[in-house]
Amino acid sequence: MNKILLSACLLVASFVNAQEVSEPEFVGETILLKIDNTTTPLEKELTQNRTVASTGLLLSGIGKVRSQVQIEGCCAEVKIGKNDDVKFIIRAVDNNTDPLSIIKVFKFEQKKKYRRAEMSATSNFGSSKSNNLDYISFSGKKYGESSYLIKLNSSELEPGEYGITISNPNSLDQKQTVISTFAVK
Structure with a gap:
């Protein structure tokens, strides 16, 4: 009896692991794939764009202007x-483009x-630096x-808050930026 029960459990376990996890429903959605093949959808947040001048720029005329994205809520x-x-x-529009x-x-x-995350910074001496996000590499x-x-x-990965964005390479008209968020504890 124990052998039959053990065989049935192994058969069910192999069937569950053999099932493929389905793709997210909408373009831009992200799901976390756990080691046991269960999934958790990430929260989607709409961003606010901010432009901030440094204190030095305001007081002495020497400094930087930073462009940032911000999400309300701490965590x-x-x-x-x-x-x-x-x-x-x-999920993307298609998967023909290099994901990087x-x-x-x-x-x-x-x-x-x-x-918050800094997108770009410009000094009043004319130097400009864009793409300032603190990127995490992936394959x-x-x-x-x-x-x-x-x-x-x-x-x-260090403890903290992270975001994932996906752009549409086939469109010049990008909609509002949506960021999928997760935290590392």
Whole structure:
């Protein structure tokens, strides 16, 4: 009897692991793929754009103007451990583009009431630096018909708040930026 029960459990376990996780429903959605093949959708947040002048610029005329994105609220609900095997399934328009060119994973500066990330900075001496996000490297491959499976480099993950954006390489008319958020504890 025990052998039959054990065989049935092994059969059910192999069936569950053999099932493929389905792609997210909408373009831009991200789901966390856990080690046991269960999934958790990441929260989607709309951003606020901010432009901030440094104190030096205001007082002496020498300084920088920074462009930032901000999300209200201190913390993401989806939390992962620092040493977890971190994989995400991200739905795109299609999966014909190199994921490194359209998917961005970055760390936020965290405060009590918001999370912020610097997009660019310009000094009054004419120097400009764009693409200032604190990027996290990942490897990606095609998943399903129009998604990507990405694996983060866990050695780069420190405790904090993170965001994921995906752009549409086929469109010049980008809509409002939506960021999928998660936290590393």
